[in-house]
Amino acid sequence: MDFKFDDFGFKNIKKELREKVPIKKLFNPMFMKSFTKSCSFEEFIFKSGLVNSNKEVTEVAFKAIPEKDLDKYIYKNTKFSSWKAMCIKAEMEYWKSQYKSKGMQLFKE
Numbered sequence: 001m002d003f004k005f006d007d008f009g010f011k012n013i014k015k016e017l018r019e020k021v022p023i024k025k026l027f028n029p030m031f032m033k034s035f036t037k038s039c040s041f042e043e044f045i046f047k048s049g050l051v052n053s054n055k056e057v058t059e060v061a062f063k064a065i066p067e068k069d070l071d072k073y074i075y076k077n078t079k080f081s082s083w084k085a086m087c088i089k090a091e092m093e094y095w096k097s098q099y100k101s102k103g104m105q106l107f108k109e
Helices: 008-018 029-035 041-048 059-063 067-077 083-101
Strands: none
Touching: 029 041, 029 083, 041 067, 067 083
């Protein structure tokens, strides 16, 4: 008897993981309260002094921050060693919540 593995579900997961998730969804208030001393991503960035805006953190203003400076700020003010490490954790938390809401478990807890 031959078995054929149906990988359709895995292909969908891979496709979803490649999608770009908006930064406000990744660094939502729950994530920020859990991993920083700020209630929002904008507040966290404003506290850094790395942006020149008083009103909002725009994508352009955020992208203008040198990664080296952002890494230093994150290292001093979070449990993460760098911006990349913080992003990886945020992505994991985001996708875990997305699949949990669909009754699926993406990561073993």
